[in-house]
Amino acid sequence: MRAASAALRAEWIKIRTVRSTGWTLLLTFVLCAGLGLLVALSLANGFDRMEAAARRNFDPVLTGFYSLTLGEISLVAFGVLLISTEYTSGTIRASLVAMPRRGLFYAAKVLAGALTAAVFSLLTVFATFFTAQAALGPHGVSLGAPGALRATLFAGATSR
Amino acid sequence: MSAHAQQATSWAFAPTFVGGIVDFRGLPRGGSLPSVSRVIEVRNLSKSYGGTVAVDDLSFTVHPGRVTGFLGPNGAGKSTTMRIMLGLDRPTGGRVLIDGEHFSRLPEPLSRVGALLETTAAHGGRRARDHLLWLARSNRIPDGRVAEVLRLTGLETVARRRVKGFSLGMSRRLGMATALLGDPPVLLFDEPVNGLDPEGILWIRNLMRGLASEGRTVFVSSHLMSEMALTAEHLIVIGRGRLLADTTVAGFIAANTRSCVRIRTPEPERMRDVLAGAGVTVSLAPDGTLEAEGAEPATVGELAAARGLVVHEVAVREASLEEAFMRLTGDAVDHRSGGRR
Numbered sequence: 001m002r003a004a005s006a007a008l009r010a011e012w013i014k015i016r017t018v019r020s021t022g023w024t025l026l027l028t029f030v031l032c033a034g035l036g037l038l039v040a041l042s043l044a045n046g047f048d049r050m051e052a053a054a055r056r057n058f059d060p061v062l063t064g065f066y067s068l069t070l071g072e073i074s075l076v077a078f079g080v081l082l083i084s085t086e087y088t089s090g091t092i093r094a095s096l097v098a099m100p101r102r103g104l105f106y107a108a109k110v111l112a113g114a115l116t117a118a119v120f121s122l123l124t125v126f127a128t129f130f131t132a133q134a135a136l137g138p139h140g141v142s143l144g145a146p147g148a149l150r151a152t153l154f155a156g157a158t159s160r
Numbered sequence: 161m162s163a164h165a166q167q168a169t170s171w172a173f174a175p176t177f178v179g180g181i182v183d184f185r186g187l188p189r190g191g192s193l194p195s196v197s198r199v200i201e202v203r204n205l206s207k208s209y210g211g212t213v214a215v216d217d218l219s220f221t222v223h224p225g226r227v228t229g230f231l232g233p234n235g236a237g238k239s240t241t242m243r244i245m246l247g248l249d250r251p252t253g254g255r256v257l258i259d260g261e262h263f264s265r266l267p268e269p270l271s272r273v274g275a276l277l278e279t280t281a282a283h284g285g286r287r288a289r290d291h292l293l294w295l296a297r298s299n300r301i302p303d304g305r306v307a308e309v310l311r312l313t314g315l316e317t318v319a320r321r322r323v324k325g326f327s328l329g330m331s332r333r334l335g336m337a338t339a340l341l342g343d344p345p346v347l348l349f350d351e352p353v354n355g356l357d358p359e360g361i362l363w364i365r366n367l368m369r370g371l372a373s374e375g376r377t378v379f380v381s382s383h384l385m386s387e388m389a390l391t392a393e394h395l396i397v398i399g400r401g402r403l404l405a406d407t408t409v410a411g412f413i414a415a416n417t418r419s420c421v422r423i424r425t426p427e428p429e430r431m432r433d434v435l436a437g438a439g440v441t442v443s444l445a446p447d448g449t450l451e452a453e454g455a456e457p458a459t460v461g462e463l464a465a466a467r468g469l470v471v472h473e474v475a476v477r478e479a480s481l482e483e484a485f486m487r488l489t490g491d492a493v494d495h496r497s498g499g500r501r
């Protein structure tokens with residue numbers, strides 16, 4: 001257990017001490033929240049011109065989350081870089097000398113990456129939700145609307 | 161042994177200013193090292209890649225308290241052996257035990273074995289200090305030790321710089337800092353002086369001797385015989401993955417260097433006949449000098465005087481260590497320039 005937490009700590013330091021982490025996560029946030037805002041603004045603008053059927057079926061939560069699929073791409077890049085740079089930089093040798101138990105090392109790496117992505121996804125998804133719903137104005141919903149909180153949590157959970 | 165140890169100690173504490181200030185007082189003395197055997201045992205080690213045999217039934221033991229050189233031409237299997245020692249490669253047969261255990265079973269290996277790998281195993285985008293920090297955390301080494309090894313290797317001023325911008329010498333210092341991080345009793349260095357400038361070479365040499373004088377096991381690979389003659393006390397020589405010699409440096413020199421007597425004379429042909437007549441193996445070089453193998457200069461002088469031969473020079477020529485090394489490994493070199501196919 002001590003070895004596991006030590007390995008996890010080491011992997012957490014690795015994540016936060018390279019610039020690619022900041023860039024990929026920032027990009028994810030900008031894509032999710034920023035595009036979410038744009039989509040919501042344009043829909044709020046054109047809402048009155050939409051057909052009656054489209055207006056009836058309008059789903060403000062789904063509209064606000066259009067951007068998540070795109071933002072996910074750079075979150076995937078974060079995960080891929082996490083593993084691949086071990087090999088391209090040769091860090092893998094230092095890692096395996098320091099943590100010779102392969103299973104423990106890989107588990108710590110994946111867990112550290114997954115936890116980072118999960119926490120970050122949750123923040124991003126909530127930020128996206130509030131941004132988009134605010135932009136939708138009268139057509140938006142609050143987190144208290146039926147299914148809104150559930151959708152947000154699941155979006156956060158699945159987007160990693 | 162005591163003479164060696166004494167000399168090594170004085171080396172270690174001689175103030176050396178190389179780039180940064182080298183100060184060995186930061187390292188604990190031999191007495192504070194854990195009382196383990198610190199012995200590296202290589203037993204019938206073999207490794208083949210496909211049909212190529214890299215290491216062939218290799219057995220030797222590395223003892224603490226001295227620098228042991230691991231010598232062999234390029235491609236002799238040194239790096240493969242060291243990779244197996246660190247659990248980075250799986251042997252085809254045999255095993256390596258450190259303190260009687262497999263490396264992979266050591267619970268916090270950095271505190272037992274420190275390793276300098278030939279290429280820097282650090283992410284270019286990471287700062288030097290952060291590289292050491294994650295290594296420290298992975299083996300539950302206190303964060304304070306990171307600052308200590310940075311100071312020890314003279315990297316304090318560049319600790320916050322990204323590794324990408326490091327020169328070869330700085331990278332090697334970072335590698336050394338990595339190896340020393342856990343204050344381990346056993347140290348493995350793969351080609352540590354390769355490509356370094358004279359200052360860097362001197363720094364590494366002093367560091368290794370200092371570490372050995374503290375009672376640590378220092379195992380260092382090299383393909384440079386002359387470098388090992390200056391650094392190591394014991395030699396393990398391999399060629400084509402097989403053990404060629406396991407001896408002290410002094411023993412290796414005595415056993416493998418043959419000296420000869422060089423003679424310059426206006427009458428080389430006559431001189432050659434005289435020496436040959438006296439049973440001395442002699443050869444005539446194109447420049448007119450004679451080389452007599454295994455003869456004493458006094459004998460040569462006396463023979464010349466008895467025949468009334470004029471001699472301009474009689475000099476003993478020691479065969480160099482490199483020559484001795486090449487003679488020993490000559491049969492075991494894979495690709496010799498202009499050699500066999």
